[in-house]
Amino acid sequence: MPEATTPAVELRDVVKRFGDVVAVDHVSLRIAPGEFFALLGPSGSGKTTTLRMIGGFELPTEGEVLIEGEPQGYKPPYQRPVNTVFQNYALFPHMTVAQNIAFGLEMRGVPKEEIRRRVGEMLELVRLSGYERRRPHQLSGGEQQRVALARALINKPKVLLLDEPLGALDLKLRKAMQLELKAIQEQVGITFIYVTHDQEEAITMANRIAVMNRGRVLQVGTPQEVYEQPQTFFVADFIGDTNFVPVQIMQVGAQVEVATAAGTRLTAAWAEPSLRAGAKGVMAVRPERMHLYRPGHGPEGAEWNQVEGIVRQVIYKGLDIRYEVVLAGEYSLQVRMPVGRAEETFQRGEHVVVAWPRAAARVFRSES
Amino acid sequence: MNELLQRKPSLRAWLLLAPSFLWLLVFFIIPLGIIVVYSFLERDLYGGVVWRWTLENYRRVLDPLYFKTFLYSLWIAFLTSFFSLLFGYPLAYYIATRPEKTRNALVLALMIPFWTNFLVRTYAWLTLLRTNTGLINVWLQAWGLIDEPLPLFGNTFAITLGLVYGWMPDMILPIYAALEQLDRSLLEAAEDLYASGWQVFRRVIWPLSLPGVVAGTMLVFIPSLGAFVTPAILGGGKRLMIGNVITNQFLGAHDWPFGSALSVLMMAVMLLATLIYFRTSGEEARRGGLG
Numbered sequence: 001m002p003e004a005t006t007p008a009v010e011l012r013d014v015v016k017r018f019g020d021v022v023a024v025d026h027v028s029l030r031i032a033p034g035e036f037f038a039l040l041g042p043s044g045s046g047k048t049t050t051l052r053m054i055g056g057f058e059l060p061t062e063g064e065v066l067i068e069g070e071p072q073g074y075k076p077p078y079q080r081p082v083n084t085v086f087q088n089y090a091l092f093p094h095m096t097v098a099q100n101i102a103f104g105l106e107m108r109g110v111p112k113e114e115i116r117r118r119v120g121e122m123l124e125l126v127r128l129s130g131y132e133r134r135r136p137h138q139l140s141g142g143e144q145q146r147v148a149l150a151r152a153l154i155n156k157p158k159v160l161l162l163d164e165p166l167g168a169l170d171l172k173l174r175k176a177m178q179l180e181l182k183a184i185q186e187q188v189g190i191t192f193i194y195v196t197h198d199q200e201e202a203i204t205m206a207n208r209i210a211v212m213n214r215g216r217v218l219q220v221g222t223p224q225e226v227y228e229q230p231q232t233f234f235v236a237d238f239i240g241d242t243n244f245v246p247v248q249i250m251q252v253g254a255q256v257e258v259a260t261a262a263g264t265r266l267t268a269a270w271a272e273p274s275l276r277a278g279a280k281g282v283m284a285v286r287p288e289r290m291h292l293y294r295p296g297h298g299p300e301g302a303e304w305n306q307v308e309g310i311v312r313q314v315i316y317k318g319l320d321i322r323y324e325v326v327l328a329g330e331y332s333l334q335v336r337m338p339v340g341r342a343e344e345t346f347q348r349g350e351h352v353v354v355a356w357p358r359a360a361a362r363v364f365r366s367e368s
Numbered sequence: 369m370n371e372l373l374q375r376k377p378s379l380r381a382w383l384l385l386a387p388s389f390l391w392l393l394v395f396f397i398i399p400l401g402i403i404v405v406y407s408f409l410e411r412d413l414y415g416g417v418v419w420r421w422t423l424e425n426y427r428r429v430l431d432p433l434y435f436k437t438f439l440y441s442l443w444i445a446f447l448t449s450f451f452s453l454l455f456g457y458p459l460a461y462y463i464a465t466r467p468e469k470t471r472n473a474l475v476l477a478l479m480i481p482f483w484t485n486f487l488v489r490t491y492a493w494l495t496l497l498r499t500n501t502g503l504i505n506v507w508l509q510a511w512g513l514i515d516e517p518l519p520l521f522g523n524t525f526a527i528t529l530g531l532v533y534g535w536m537p538d539m540i541l542p543i544y545a546a547l548e549q550l551d552r553s554l555l556e557a558a559e560d561l562y563a564s565g566w567q568v569f570r571r572v573i574w575p576l577s578l579p580g581v582v583a584g585t586m587l588v589f590i591p592s593l594g595a596f597v598t599p600a601i602l603g604g605g606k607r608l609m610i611g612n613v614i615t616n617q618f619l620g621a622h623d624w625p626f627g628s629a630l631s632v633l634m635m636a637v638m639l640l641a642t643l644i645y646f647r648t649s650g651e652e653a654r655r656g657g658l659g
Contacts, residue, residue, distance in 0.1 A: 057556055078562040090557035094575045103571075104561035155561070
């Protein structure tokens with residue numbers, strides 16, 4: 001993120017307590033103008049509370065929220081240049097689609113003619129032209145979602161806050177809406193801050209992701225960064241599928257060396273900085289970075305980790321084949337290989353070598 | 369038998385409905401029919417009826433003396449509904465926005481007065497409001513705040529107060545039920561969309577609570593229109609409502625046909641008022657969002 005521009009939204013050391021419960025714990029974030037920024041975390045991670053503090057629905061116990069460089073202090077929601085798309089849409093059930101979308105402009109006393117024109121534009125943007133007179137309960141979930149989006153966007157906010165907006169939709173519709181939301185965001189150029197517990201959704205849509213757990217931001221980065229270079233066990237576990245192998249640290253530094261319980265020596269590209277030789281940890285490797293070979297046919301070179309095992313399960317998934325391989329040390333690995341030639345396909349019960357490059361392996365402190 | 373019921377679900381429904389249907393028939397529809405028939409008959413001198421058809425009873429209803437009492441009753445019923453709504457709505461809103469435990473306790477507190485007989489509660493008002501010996505006037509005079517007793521008794525004020533006191537819970541409960549279901553995020557959405565506190569109320573809370581307001585108003589208006597205990601006690605015999613006149617025709621004057629005619633007319637007015645009210649408030653609810 002370029003430092004020269006003023007962030008659209010900045011959180012400075014924000015804390016939110018509800019009684020004894022710390023919902024948000026010293027969170028600092030800088031979100032650039034025009035960014036599609038995702039707050040990702042499990043329920044109770046503080047992501048929604050963080051969003052509500054930007055919107056003005058909650059006030060921080062400590063710290064400061066700035067929008068376009070301006071401290072928001074105790075400003076109520078309607079004095080902030082942001083609008084919100086609520087989790088359950090919160091459409092006014094007694095108003096038509098057009099009345100819902102017009103509400104914000106009407107409250108600000110915009111002339112009727114202009115309201116009519118802008119409502120028309122918004123309906124076109126969200127592809128709901130002709131739905132003006134319908135009531136929310138006559139719409140499908142996806143249509144309600146688009147009305148909620150139009151109702152917020154018509155006010156031309158500097159920042160749009162979205163609280164799990166696709167949570168109520170079925171999987172297929174959700175996938176379609178993800179792409180549509182992203183397209184709309186690119187079209188209008190407004191900063192989106194998007195709360196979700198769905199890591200796939202965050203990766204699909206966001207320019208950057210802040211992964212949250214227990215009120216803290218654990219990592220901020222592009223989807224590729226958080227997927228490929230997780231900084232903590234939680235992030236590695238929460239995003240995507242990962243194999244975790246319990247290990248003992250033998251050596252840290254430029255090269256990380258570890259040993260499994262069975263005594264196999266393995267190497268990794270990176271270890272969490274707080275780890276010292278002799279400590280216990282876990283090695284994390286993505287299933288698609290692992291390869292299977294027949295015994296004696298493993299890859300050459302020091303950059304490869306290799307362990308032997310037996311195939312317990314073979315699942316054909318169309319795009320790839322997923323193997324479960326049991327190792328001597330009583331644990332198993334998930335391996336994902338593209339569907340390929342017959343000699344690269346393995347059967348249940350076969351002895352195999354599982355190999356993965358050092359670069360694909362990261363070592364974390366095991367979560368307490 | 370069992371098999372027959374399995375095959376004919378409509379028969380099963382009828383059997384389930386039969387007791388309440390019979391009840392309504394015997395204790396509501398037939399007596400109502402008797403009243404309607406009586407209202408077209410002549411009285412005899414001993415409290416019975418003479419089987420001769422006449423419209424005389426309805427002509428008497430339009431006599432200014434009775435008609436004024438009728439209008440007065442409508443006015444009282446209107447005042448009672450208005451003040452019950454004015455005082456009841458904020459209370460319903462307050463209860464509906466409390467945490468669940470507090471909410472249930474408050475609703476219970478609202479119903480506790482019902483455990484005491486209505487007549488007793490109305491007499492309790494009598495001891496407070498009476499002109500010369502009522503506690504309020506006695507105290508106010510004792511403290512030297514007033515010289516002359518305030519006119520708290522035997523007037524429209526006393527009757528309306530007694531009725532509002534008696535029927536306000538019937539206003540509060542349906543409004544509370546409507547407000548309790550109100551999704552809090554709708555209020556946040558309105559606030560997010562630049563609505564002031566008043567606008568949030570006028571454009572979101574009020575229209576969405578309207579079904580409760582309509583139900584509550586009907587529940588208060590109808591019994592107030594037909595009230596006879598409250599005006600009899602708190603009206604001090606000076607102000608009568610149509611309910612008192614009807615009571616008097618049946619119990620005092622032994623003129624059942626005329627009492628029946630008054631009852632029929634009152635029911636007709638209630639029916640009409642209900643229909644008009646539901647029609648207009650339904651439209652208001654539909655228009656709701658338009659400013």
